[in-house]
Amino acid sequence: MKGNEALAESAMRAGCRFFFGYPITPQTELAAYMSKRMPKVGGTYLQAESEVAAINMVYGAAAAGARVMTSSSSPGVSLKGEGVSYMAGADLPGVIINIQRGGPGLGGIQPSQSDYWQATRALGHGDFHIVVYAPSTVQEMADLAYSAFDVADKYRTPVMILGDGMLGQMMEPVVLPEPIDPATLPEKPWATTGHAHQRPHNVINSLYLTADELEKLNFERYERYAVIERDEQRAETYLTEDADVVVVAFGAASRVARSAVNAARERGVKAGLLRPVTLWPFPKRALEETIPTAKAYLSVEMNMGQMVDDVRLAVSGRAPVDFYGRTGGVIPTPDEVLERICALSEKVGE
Amino acid sequence: MTEEKKEAKVVFERPHALLPVVTNYCPGCAHGIVQRLVAETLDELDVEGRTVGIAPVGCSVMAYDFYGCDMIEAAHGRAPAVATAVKRVHPGNVVFAYQGDGDLASIGMAETVHAATRGENITIIFINNAIYGMTGGQMAPTSLPNQVTQTSPYGRDVATAGYPVRVCELLSSLDGVAYLERVTVDTPKNVRKAKRAIKKAFQTQVEGRGYSLVEVVSTCPTNWGMTPQDAFAWMRENMLPYYPLGVYKDVVADGFANAAEAAAARSAACPIAHPEAMAEGGAR
Numbered sequence: 001m002k003g004n005e006a007l008a009e010s011a012m013r014a015g016c017r018f019f020f021g022y023p024i025t026p027q028t029e030l031a032a033y034m035s036k037r038m039p040k041v042g043g044t045y046l047q048a049e050s051e052v053a054a055i056n057m058v059y060g061a062a063a064a065g066a067r068v069m070t071s072s073s074s075p076g077v078s079l080k081g082e083g084v085s086y087m088a089g090a091d092l093p094g095v096i097i098n099i100q101r102g103g104p105g106l107g108g109i110q111p112s113q114s115d116y117w118q119a120t121r122a123l124g125h126g127d128f129h130i131v132v133y134a135p136s137t138v139q140e141m142a143d144l145a146y147s148a149f150d151v152a153d154k155y156r157t158p159v160m161i162l163g164d165g166m167l168g169q170m171m172e173p174v175v176l177p178e179p180i181d182p183a184t185l186p187e188k189p190w191a192t193t194g195h196a197h198q199r200p201h202n203v204i205n206s207l208y209l210t211a212d213e214l215e216k217l218n219f220e221r222y223e224r225y226a227v228i229e230r231d232e233q234r235a236e237t238y239l240t241e242d243a244d245v246v247v248v249a250f251g252a253a254s255r256v257a258r259s260a261v262n263a264a265r266e267r268g269v270k271a272g273l274l275r276p277v278t279l280w281p282f283p284k285r286a287l288e289e290t291i292p293t294a295k296a297y298l299s300v301e302m303n304m305g306q307m308v309d310d311v312r313l314a315v316s317g318r319a320p321v322d323f324y325g326r327t328g329g330v331i332p333t334p335d336e337v338l339e340r341i342c343a344l345s346e347k348v349g350e
Numbered sequence: 351m352t353e354e355k356k357e358a359k360v361v362f363e364r365p366h367a368l369l370p371v372v373t374n375y376c377p378g379c380a381h382g383i384v385q386r387l388v389a390e391t392l393d394e395l396d397v398e399g400r401t402v403g404i405a406p407v408g409c410s411v412m413a414y415d416f417y418g419c420d421m422i423e424a425a426h427g428r429a430p431a432v433a434t435a436v437k438r439v440h441p442g443n444v445v446f447a448y449q450g451d452g453d454l455a456s457i458g459m460a461e462t463v464h465a466a467t468r469g470e471n472i473t474i475i476f477i478n479n480a481i482y483g484m485t486g487g488q489m490a491p492t493s494l495p496n497q498v499t500q501t502s503p504y505g506r507d508v509a510t511a512g513y514p515v516r517v518c519e520l521l522s523s524l525d526g527v528a529y530l531e532r533v534t535v536d537t538p539k540n541v542r543k544a545k546r547a548i549k550k551a552f553q554t555q556v557e558g559r560g561y562s563l564v565e566v567v568s569t570c571p572t573n574w575g576m577t578p579q580d581a582f583a584w585m586r587e588n589m590l591p592y593y594p595l596g597v598y599k600d601v602v603a604d605g606f607a608n609a610a611e612a613a614a615a616r617s618a619a620c621p622i623a624h625p626e627a628m629a630e631g632g633a634r
Contacts, residue, residue, distance in 0.1 A: 018439060044438045048431065049464035056428035056461070060435030063422045064402070064443075068435070086425050192420035192436065194400035194443050201369075203414045205423040 003141045004029035004099065004168040006176070007161065009037070010142035011069055011095065014149040015182040017043035018068040020057035022050055024076045025109045026165035027099035031071060051076040055083030055096070062092040063204040065191030067149050067182060071097035073165075074115050075106060077123070084158050085124025089206025091190075091221070093152035095145070096130075096160045099168040102329035110329025111165035111252055116306035119162050120280045127218050129225050131159045131232060132279040134250040138172035144277075146177045151232065153186075155224055162279060164302065166252040166331065228281055235283035236275040237290070239265065243272030245345050246290045248311050249300040250276045253325075253332065257300045260337035267338075269345045282310045294319050295348040300337055301325040320348065365389035367398040367418045374412055378571040378578030381410055381477065383535045384544070385417070388448070388475060391549045392419060395556060401444040402436050404429040406458075408450035409483040427458025430465035433472045444555060446473040452482045455491040455515045462521075469526025469560045469609050473551045476517060479568040480589060487573030491515045494588055499573075518565050518598040525613035528560030530598040534567040534590070536582040559601065560609025567593050 001009070008030045011019075019034040021027075031047075038045035048054035054070045061068035072080060077098045087094055100115050102108040119132045131151055133144040144161055152159040192202045208214035239261060240246055249257035254275040264271035274290060276283045296319055299308035308323040315321050324340045326332045364370060368389035375381045392398045401419035405411060407426035414421035424432040429447035437445045454462050454476050465472065481499055482488040489502040492514045496505035506514075518532045529551055533544040544566060551562035567589050569581035576584060597603070606612040617623040 018435070020435065046434070046438065049460050053428070053431040053461050053464065056425060056431035057435040057438075059424070059428075060404075060422065060432035061439050063432070064436045064439035066439045082425055083428070090423075192402045192422050193440055194402060195420055196399040198399075201418055202420045203423070204421070205414055207411060207423055 001138060001174050002029050002169060002171050003138045003163065005033045006138050006174045007097065007141040007145045007163070008033040010145040010177055011149070012037060012041065012043065013177050013179040014067065014146045015180040015185050016067040016069050016095070016149060017041065017182055018061045018066050019043070019045050020048050020054040020061070020068070020070050021072065022048050022054050022076060024073045026101055026111075026168050027071045027073045027097065030097060030099065030168070051079035052082065055080040058094045058096070059083055059087055059090070059092060062087065062094045063090070063192050065188040065193055067153070067185065069095035069097065071099065073099050073101050074103050074112070077115065077118065081124040084130060085126050085128065086206050087158045088124070088128035088130065088221075089126060090204050091156040092158070092204065093149075093156050094158050095148045095152055096158055098160060098162050100162065100164040102327065108329040109165065111167075111331060112302050112327070112329055113164055113251055113253060114303040114306070114327065115162065116279065116301070116303060119160055120282070120310070123160075128221065129157075129228075129280055131155070131157060131228060131281075133159070133161050134277060134279050135161065135163055135167060136251050136254045136275060138167070138170065138174050140277075141167060142174050142176055153188075155228055157224070157228075162251070164252050232278060233281045233283045233285055234277035235286035236277060237286060238273040238275070240272030240274055240290045242270055242293055243290065244270040244293070244295045244348065245298060245341050246272050246274055246294045246296075247298045247300055247337070247341065248274045248276070248287070248307065250279060250307065253300050253302050256332050256334055257337055259334035260341055263334060263338045264341045264345070267342065269342055271341050271345070276307070279307070282314065284314045287311070287314045291315070291318055296344045297321045298340055298344055299323045300332060302331060303327050365393045367392035367401075369416055369418050371415060373416055375409065376572045378569075378581065379409070380479075380535050380566070380568040383541060384475065384477060384566050384568070385410070385413065385448070387541070387545045387548050388446070389417065390545065391552050394549065395552055397444045397552070397556065400442060401446070402440075404433050404436070404445070404447040406447065406449040406453040407484075408453050410448055410450065410477070411484065413448055427453050427456070428461055429453065430458065430461040430470070430472070430474065434465050434468070434470045437470060437472050441471075444473075444552065446475060446552070448475045449477070450483070451476075451478045451480065451490045451492040455517055459491075462517075463524070466521050466561045466563070467524040467526045469528075471555055471558055471560060473555045474563040475548065476563055476565045477568050478517070478565055478593065479570045480514070481570045481573050483570045483573055487570070492517075492593075494592055514592065516593060518563070521563060522598040525616065526561050526609055527563070527599050528601045528609040529554045529562040530565075530600075532565040532567060532593060532595050532598065534585070534595060536586060558608065565593075567595070
């Protein structure tokens with residue numbers, strides 16, 4: 001299956017019956033798959049008039065208690081920022097897919113990771129985080145889409161899957177998860193479904209004009225974020241136990257980095273790979289485990305250097321942190337990365 | 351005393367769908383009247399328990415604290431998108447949005463037009479008072495030519511600021527729309543007419559006939575700088591000639607069961623819109 005289609009099918013198997021989107025490349029197959037399959041299972045595929053409308057439909061469906069998602073690519077995700085901020089402010093769960101392309105502006109349609117900052121730092125206005133997953137295989141596109149809905153519901157937060165055009169478009173074998181019947185999902189007593197005169201009215205809202213009240217709510221939300229940071233960090237490590245040079249890479253770039261690490265090992269260079277699966281929360285604990293042996297870190301990204309900020313924060317000056325990246329839709333080659341690993345190894349080996 | 355109370359007959363009381371709270375509206379504001387009419391309608395149709403209301407950004411931003419039904423506060427202009435999704439998730443819910451002119455006809459125009467053309471089975475209550483009230487009186491999409499506001503201090507110059515949007519006229523061309531009426535609430539007679547229109551709009555939704563919208567031509571004494579009486583007089587003199595009251599679309603009055611039937615009749619000559627005619631060999 002294509003990554004985009006595996007993600008879409010898996011989301012439906014997680015009980016998602018509502019999809020709101022707007023056409024954009026390279027997430028195209030995802031929406032097309034939803035438009036084909038949703039009517040067959042009694043779900044809703046609605047092509048919105050804009051990404052702005054789509055994310056506000058996600059807001060509405062989430063408020064009504066449904067498992068709901070939207071998908072887009074970089075420029076479209078910028079438009080969704082307002083709605084995601086409102087979802088965070090109103091504590092609404094929902095899943096947002098970004099199949100990234102090169103930017104800024106209209107940019108290009110080739111794979112990119114240049115929305116790392118947007119996803120982890122500044123998708124919308126205000127004090128908030130969203131959980132961000134970075135799949136690196138078609139299987140992981142499916143698996144993370146499936147669990148994203150559980151995480152969204154558990155913490156009442158928007159969750160993003162940050163893919164890219166390469167993962168979305170490529171085909172790999174995939175084992176799909178077991179379908180969940182949405183009717184069997186736990187009730188959401190806070191949802192606006194009509195009170196039937198059985199309970200006080202529910203209100204979904206993010207407006208608090210009293211500063212003290214808003215501060216208190218933000219404090220409470222950040223307590224929830226602290227739990228997410230403690231319990232939801234995910235990363236994969238590969239050959240890091242004795243690594244001198246730890247390459248840090250996510251998504252499509254991590255596939256290139258893994259090849260480069262293997263090639264470095266063949267040359268006798270002790271290289272390893274730390275692959276964040278969650279970008280927020282950044283897997284600081286997994287990185288911490290590499291600190292005792294690592295002599296240097298190399299962040300490899302398909303952008304001008306964004307995740308490297310988080311690597312530097314986590315390393316906190318205890319080892320040098322280097323960066324290698326290609327941008328604008330160019331994918332780095334294993335040889336390029338290998339060269340940087342070897343150069344770094346020589347430098348810190350002296 | 352007790353005996354007297356027993357004999358007393360209630361002739362006027364707060365609608366159940368309106369919570370016993372103090373609103374944030376200025377003295378003389380018509381929001382209170384219109385919100386009451388909506389609440390009376392929810393009571394009379396006995397739908398409060400299955401109603402979800404969407405509050406806008408604007409003076410009625412806190413309407414979620416005033417209505418007794420479940421409520422959602424939407425981002426500026428996005429109420430029709432939010433309402434669309436709520437209705438799709440729970441088609442049995444009665445879903446309405448309560449919006450002002452800036453919210454509905456400026457920042458939310460795309461959401462307004464597309465919810466209408468999709469024929470979303472929702473009800474929109476649209477308050478048109480030709481000004482942004484909450485932010486202190488700026489020019490609105492419905493501000494009249496030469497109307498002085500905070501951001502049109504020399505009067506709205508149509509050469510640079512363009513012309514006001516007539517929402518009912520604009521939406522009346524869209525096939526998803528079942529019912530559109532423009533009313534006002536300046537006199538008891540007109541309040542009763544407005545109530546009938548609002549009730550009809552909700553009935554249109556309950557009966558599944560398609561999109562319904564009631565535009566209430568209203569005032570803003572505070573930002574217009576007038577007494578409530580003078581504001582209504584200014585409204586009658588200037589707004590009603592620009593925004594004539596009346597029914598702008600009523601598919602039932604036109605002899606159709608719903609918006610879909612009316613749309614089908616209108617597109618009768620278009621083969622692809624009528625596969626049933628194609629199957630009969632009437633088209634390629």
